[in-house]
Amino acid sequence: MKTKARPEPKTKHDYAAQAEIIKAMAHPTRLLILNSLKKKEVCVCELRDLVGDDISTVSKHLSILKNAGLVAARREGNWLHYRLICPCVLDFTGCIAGIKR
Amino acid sequence: MKTKARPEPKTKHDYAAQAEIIKAMAHPTRLLILNSLKKKEVCVCELRDLVGDDISTVSKHLSILKNAGLVAARREGNWLHYRLICPCVLDFTGCIAGIKR
DNA sequence: TTGCTATTTTGCCAAATTGCCAAATAGATG
DNA sequence: CATCTATTTGGCAATTTGGCAAAATAGCAA
Numbered sequence: 001m002k003t004k005a006r007p008e009p010k011t012k013h014d015y016a017a018q019a020e021i022i023k024a025m026a027h028p029t030r031l032l033i034l035n036s037l038k039k040k041e042v043c044v045c046e047l048r049d050l051v052g053d054d055i056s057t058v059s060k061h062l063s064i065l066k067n068a069g070l071v072a073a074r075r076e077g078n079w080l081h082y083r084l085i086c087p088c089v090l091d092f093t094g095c096i097a098g099i100k101r
Numbered sequence: 102m103k104t105k106a107r108p109e110p111k112t113k114h115d116y117a118a119q120a121e122i123i124k125a126m127a128h129p130t131r132l133l134i135l136n137s138l139k140k141k142e143v144c145v146c147e148l149r150d151l152v153g154d155d156i157s158t159v160s161k162h163l164s165i166l167k168n169a170g171l172v173a174a175r176r177e178g179n180w181l182h183y184r185l186i187c188p189c190v191l192d193f194t195g196c197i198a199g200i201k202r
Numbered sequence: 203t204t205g206c207t208a209t210t211t212t213g214c215c216a217a218a219t220t221g222c223c224a225a226a227t228a229g230a231t232g
Numbered sequence: 233c234a235t236c237t238a239t240t241t242g243g244c245a246a247t248t249t250g251g252c253a254a255a256a257t258a259g260c261a262a
Binding site: 092098 | 113117
């Protein structure tokens with residue numbers, strides 16, 4: 001039987017890596033995109049309609065999410081379908097919802 | 102018996118509010134502070150030593166966390182002790198740790 | 203009151219972020 | 233090849249953020 005794992009203390013580097021991912025989520029449009037991908041993959045053009053910004057703006061948000069490792073794309077003909085890689089990032093919402101200022 | 106609650110669709114305003122809180126967490130120093138408060142409240146001067154930045158910088162990070170509703174302060178003489186209001190925000194870390202780029 | 207300590211606020215500046223438009227790219231199709 | 237569609241990239245201005253230092257504030261004690 002294993003002894004209970006004791007986590008190493010986190011370094012500044014660890015926190016920087018975490019912050020990169022959290023920063024990618026820290027934008028209203030990107031939260032909307034992530035939530036839109038909760039149940040199914042969605043095409044960029046659909047996301048543009050949902051978001052309502054210029055397509056180039058939406059694309060930039062997607063590349064930020066992609067670089068953070070939060071979403072991935074699959075090409076199908078001319079369309080790119082984005083999907084959520086780690087749906088658990090949306091569980092966060094439940095905790096956040098309980099915070100009142 | 103109640104029927105299962107069906108969440109309302111989130112508005113841009115909802116996402117903006119969520120983003121505010123997440124943005125407050127999206128900085129290495131602020132993640133370090135939040136984790137330092139995981140088990141017990143901590144004085145500002147201790148946090149300054151942990152973080153290593155100028156005291157005014159630490160104070161600014163604390164005010165960002167406070168405005169986001171993530172921490173609160175309790176005065177004891179000259180010292181201010183900060184504590185984590187919603188420890189659940191640290192559960193997030195588990196999901197984040199699974200993300201690889 | 204004065205002085206002392208802990209903390210916050212203000213001012214400043216460099217760096218990063220945001221969003222739009224235009225241009226470039228990738229893939230499909232003729 | 234040319235052309236069309238979907239998407240990304242580059243450039244730019246406006247705004248926001250981060251960190252230090254100086255000044256201001258809050259509470260305690262003499």
